[in-house]
Amino acid sequence: MPPISPKDLLQKNDEDLVKLTLENQELYLYLMRRYEPKLLRYILRISNVSEAEAEDVLQDVFIKAFQHLNEFDPDLKFSSWIYRITRNQVISNYRKIKARPQTVELIEEAGTGVEKLLSDLDIEEALNNHELALEVEKVLTAMDQKYKEVLVLKYLEDKSYQEISDILKKPLGTVATLLNRAKQAFKKQATVQGVNFALVEA
Amino acid sequence: MTISEKTFAAIKEQKITPKPRWEFILKDSVVWVMFSLALIVEGMLVSVTIFLFSDQDWDIYNKLEKNIVEYALIIVPYFWLVLMAIFCGLAWLNFRQTKKGYRFHTYLVVLVSGVSGLILGTTFFYFGLGNKIDQLFTAKVPYYERMVCHKSEFWEQPKLGLLAGEIVLWDGPDRFVIKDFDNGNEWIVTGAQVIWREPYQPGPPGPRRKIKLIGSQINDNTFRVLEVRPWQ
Structure with a gap:
């Protein structure tokens, strides 16, 4: 097989890169680099662990994914597959250490994800970006894990319904229901927490 | 790193x-x-x-x-x-x-x-x-x-008019002898214009033909039959 230039590798999609990695394991580094920031952020958002612990979890995720590369089903998106492994690893890590909630900055800045979440909930953004991020984070942290993770995937990780279904291993219909309930739970939690959102009257 | x-x-x-x-x-x-x-x-x-x-x-x-x-x-x-x-x-x-x-x-x-x-x-x-x-x-x-409830539980109650057994002696479709499944007692079965349900037809009994009878008990060894059904 002729050597592939780093530039070419960067242009390859994930699924092609998996095939190439199975032929040349050195290329796994490229896949890991692609997902390192996204998965680290995802772990922090759904787990309440410290950054150092999140890094350990991520390392385990990468090793597990590498060992299971032959199991990857090309009918799925690679990102869904590795997000699923990450979620499972977070759950397994939680069971192992019984992590207590810690103060971790889930959302550094209110980006388009937060804006979309609030807009879907008919919430006006009466706050500046940083304050808004803190408030959303406060509500998310207090929410039930099953609702929190679906909101994180939809709005902060910008995943489609199909991707969320593949990550959580739940049928599409269940994802839609879960998301609706999560939005209701978010509104309710915001009220309970006394978070300063300006709710738009229907 | x-x-x-x-x-x-x-x-x-x-x-x-x-x-x-x-x-x-x-x-x-x-x-x-x-x-x-x-x-x-x-x-x-x-x-x-x-x-x-x-x-x-x-x-x-x-x-x-x-x-x-x-x-x-x-x-x-x-x-x-x-x-x-x-x-x-x-x-x-x-x-x-x-x-x-x-x-x-x-x-x-x-x-x-x-x-x-x-x-x-x-x-x-x-x-x-x-x-x-x-x-x-x-x-x-x-x-x-x-x-599990099997049909034999219902067909071993001559007092209620339900009897089952094997034909042992044949004198015609309205008169024959059976040995019941419950105790192996022999019963003289008689009747008039007895209904024989398909697929079992009246006729000389072959060996070990099994049947169910609906009728009434006359005494300890006589049963008046109205209808005969195949066991299976």
Whole structure:
């Protein structure tokens, strides 16, 4: 097989890169680099662990994914597959250490994800970006894990319904229901927490 | 050093390699085989259930001084229904473990598994498997007879006008002798214009012909018959 230039590798999609990695394991580094920031952020958002612990979890995720590369089903998106492994690893890590909630900055800045979440909930953004991020984070942290993770995937990780279904291993219909309930739970939690959102009257 | 680089170094240092593809194919195949087995067993259980239902006479509840609902509740084969539910659940669990099993709703999987079990069960029943399984359990499984209601329980009550046995002496369709299944007592059976149900026709009895009789008990060894049905 002729050597592939780093530039070419960067242009390859994930699924092609998996095939190439199975032929040349050195290329796994490229896949890991692609997902390192996204998965680290995802772990922090759904787990309440410290950054150092999140890094350990991520390392385990990468090793597990590498060992299971032959199991990857090309009918799925690679990102869904590795997000699923990450979620499972977070759950397994939680069971192992019984992590207590810690103060971790889930959302550094209110980006388009937060804006979309609030807009879907008919919430006006009466706050500046940083304050808004803190408030959303406060509500998310207090929410039930099953609702929190679906909101994180939809709005902060910008995943489609199909991707969320593949990550959580739940049928599409269940994802839609879960998301609706999560939005209701978010509104309710915001009220309970006394978070300063300006709710738009229907 | 980034996490990716650290991980990559760890992979090299510990000589970690991807697990071979055949391991995953084997794992997936085992799940599908388990799912198929659960469906086949479910089909077998359905075939016994159909057999037990079809082997009962649904029009004798009056003779037993019960209404149709009470009668139905007695003859429901709970033992097999519970096993069916367990295997339907096992089929669902195995299907959930397949690669894309999670994409389907539980109710859909249970429905498809139930319908497949029904189709398989009907086919097995058609080929006589339900009857064979029931006979096997009757012969080999202790307490099985107590757990499942068989027709013999109803047809061994001459006082209620229900009798079953084997013809031992033939004098014509309105007069013959049978040996009952319960105690092996011999009964003189008489009647006038006795109705013989299909597919059993009156005629000289062959060896060990088994029949069910509806009528009334006259005395300890005489039974007045109105209708004769084949045992099977």
